[in-house]
Amino acid sequence: MFSPLHPIDSHPFQFSRKSLDALLSVSGFKPVYANRYFDSDALVVVAQKQPYSARAASLNMDDPQDVVAFMTRWGETTEYFENELRNLDDPTANPQRS
Numbered sequence: 001m002f003s004p005l006h007p008i009d010s011h012p013f014q015f016s017r018k019s020l021d022a023l024l025s026v027s028g029f030k031p032v033y034a035n036r037y038f039d040s041d042a043l044v045v046v047a048q049k050q051p052y053s054a055r056a057a058s059l060n061m062d063d064p065q066d067v068v069a070f071m072t073r074w075g076e077t078t079e080y081f082e083n084e085l086r087n088l089d090d091p092t093a094n095p096q097r098s
Contacts, residue, residue, distance in 0.1 A: 016067075020045055022059040028052065 015023070020043065021031045029047035037043035
C-alpha cells in the first residue's frame with residue numbers, strides 16, 4: 001500500500017458506506033451499525049449473518065456518475081496539492097514565500 005515509488009492515493013481502494021453495505025449484503029450479511037466515519041479516519045460497519053431467505057432483493061448502491069465525478073475531483077485535488085508542495089520546496093517558484 002505505501003511505497004516510496006508511488007503516491008499514497010495512487011490506488012483509490014476506499015469504500016463508500018453504500019458500496020460496503022452492498023458488498024456485505026450480497027455476501028449474506030445485514031449491516032446493523034456504522035460509526036460516524038466522517039468524524040474519524042476509519043469507516044467501521046458491523047454486520048450480522050443473514051439466512052439466504054432474508055437477503056435484500058435490491059441493493060442501495062452509489063450512482064456510477066457520482067463515483068466518476070468523485071474520482072475526477074480526487075485526481076484534480078491530488079495534482080493541485082502535489083504542485084503546491086513542490087512549490088514550497090522550491091523557493092524560486094514563489095518568491096513571496098521567501
